[in-house]
Amino acid sequence: MKARFLPLVLVVLSVLGARAATPVPVQVDGFSFVKTVGPISEYTLASNGLSVLLLPDMSSPTVTFMVTYRVGSRNEVTGTTGATHLLEHLMFKGTPNYNREKGNSVDQFLERVGANFNATTWLDRTNYYATIGSEHLEGYLAIEADRMRNLWLRESDRQPEMTVVRNEFEIGENNPTEALDKEIGAAAYMAHPYHHSTIGWRSDIEKVSIEKLKEFYDTFYWPDNATVTVIGDFDPAATLGLIKKYYGVYPKAPAPIPQVYTEEPEQTGPRRVTVKRAGQLGVVGVAYKTPSRRSPDMPALQVLDAILGRGKGSRFYRALVDTNLTTGVGVGTGQFHDPSLLNIYADLAPGVAHAQVEQVILAEIERIKKDGVTAAEVSAAINQILAQSAFRGDGSFAMASTLNEFIASGDWTLYVTFDDAISKVTPDDVRRVANLYLLEDQSTSGWFIPIVPAAPAANN
């Protein structure tokens, strides 16, 4: 997830509805029951403030266990960009209790039992997860809890992992749209740390010290800055007992978790970037400032997003793809903790000018602002979003990865309630948010201009 632009399949992270009966809270010594919303119950481990979300789902004998740390690239500053992500990589290097030499490291354990596992970092959060047979839950939970506070952070591990992460950065730089997206983000945000992408700047990836990374770990990796989520086939009371056993050994963070207080100043005019690199075809990007995921305007923005860019019936498909001006167009509305961007990216067809495509994009937006959208468009968009939401109930991992983003946004209950809000969006709402947010003075546009090789591209 080291990209600010969300692929279309990820941007509408609303979920669930009433997929399961409301669970009855369990009483486990040491835990405070907080609330139940839909199928999810929230608890807090009283001794250290660890949040726990439980979602039983017995549709298969598997379980997903995930820990989400509320630290992402928004917590970085100049010199440490990319540090959250580099630290995520180093979290697999072992602890005195679990490591490669002992043959019980987290990846050795999980690949022995056959798991779907990994870790990801994004703007607002870092998560570690595994989907496993239910009988392996305790084994993984013990290792995951252990590395919360006992990680080895060694220069001898940082050096080879730095080049691994740098290669990840290089792979991203190979992609023109990703390169353009980074520059649009950097221009759209002057002060707020969404300015830089999660992968960070190359020089910071290369030079951040192990001491800085250790400082980062010791600041943010504490139980009261984390949420544990368990979804699938498990016993709630027994699982809370295991969480207490393995996470209960830690105290709260010794100092308050630092909060990001930098706010992006109001943008007072359109901004523009150009990226020129070797390539074959151009790309046009347009981004508008949008509110936090928790904003009451977000459901209407999601419906607007679908009307603009989802499927053959969308405005942009008809205006750009069906006319052969572009080979594709995507719209993604960022759904993050802090105000974000609605991004539009259009891949130019051969021989088409950037300006022409940008003009069409802007004209379609103006048309919606002026004339609004139809009830049929809104109805189709709502149904698309609700169906995608249901599809994300297919398996415990899909549910966990969706819930992860709501946790990061600052209100996990939106996972349950967002569908209802979506279903209430009206054509007037869509027109209103288009006029409120899709403003020229709040926009950042970018062109990727390919430098086509002099010789034919290749005979392949």
Added chain:
Amino acid sequence: MKTSFRLLLAVLVLATAGATARAAVADNAVRTSIAGIDVIAYPTGVKNVVTFRGSLPAGDSLAPEHNIAVPTLVGAMLDQGTLKQDKFALAQKLESVGATLSFSVDGTMLTISGKCLAQDMPLVISLLAEQLREPAFPASELEKVKKQLAGDFQRALESTDYRANLAFSQAVYPIGHPNRDAPTEEFLAAVQSATVDDLRAFHRTYYGPAAFTLIAVGDVDPTALQAEVTKAFSGWTGGKPTPAPARARPTDAAKDQVVFIADKTNVSMIWGQATGLKYNDPDTLALRVGTNIFGSGFTGRLMANVRDREGLTYGIYSAVLNDTHTDGDWRIVANFSPELLEQGIASTQRQLTEWSTKGVSPEEFAREQSNYIGTYKVTLATTTGMANALLASVQRGYGVSWPDELPKRVAAMTVNEVNSAIKKHVRPESLVLIKSGTVPERAK
């Protein structure tokens, strides 16, 4: 063109995954022949989600002699309008209920993928039938699709991964083999010259129920599914059996190739060979297990050494691929920074030599057997995972009992069988090395 490499990879991984600890898959699958179509319903505990997969033999290798792009174009035109309604009306019906239905074409097959809410299963089946049986092939839409493909392929030329895969397929598979991709310029020239009549003729010949498999997994009632398939497909005839092409003969391609692309920060590497093996050949499963130990996951030898210990790559893996319908290939795939390319290849070479000469240890083999068991349970826990596994099983000629049988085969396998398969089928001296990107002069 083989646009579904990722899908194939996913299918292969899914279908080779481990042992069962739950009720037999075969006991839960309801398989019937309806109007000549092989229909499999697989109800699961998931609520309100149905995933579809299907295939019929209408891939690029079946193209008429005069135009290699016709099968791809037919697949691309299925959702561009039928005799009853245009593409926007088709799309509106699906999009208004949030359902998806798409088609892709590889060397051998047209593959169908779909997803919908349970209540919309009848709609998806009826639209699928309409698109397969009665595509209109409007000339105006064909011209748009041609321009679309021209743009897509021109953009793909700037991708180091695409170019590496293209070069590899041409290096290890002879002309005429279904796994060999045509040169992009040749393919695009064929796209431009194809006519509506070409498409109609191909559709008449190859589209039909003869070797059509349709699978629905999830919140699905088998009886209701059968009724909808009967209603939608009755009277459809035609189609051809899945072809059985000749196995790959060695090519005379250069063993070390550079596809130079300027101004790229990452080099894509593929290093491998054609195996001459199909999935259901006796040695293939053992070779796959041995290949997993070499290059699958974070603890496979490649990631553990080339990435984790030496820090030379973000990603490297080995796999046996493209062997469902034809004989396939064995390959190592990796990314390297241009300045670390030589070191990365040297490190990979060390691992390859060690693995191919000494084989795998009993401990590694035991761990991999255990990994299969767990992975199976996890992968089949979603409708997509189950649908992919069932389709791959049927395509490989095993039927729906294969997901139950596979773990037993792996459990009964011995480390000697694995090492014997490695020695017999991986020939390090014959591997073709492709480097795609801004390859430094010294590494050329």
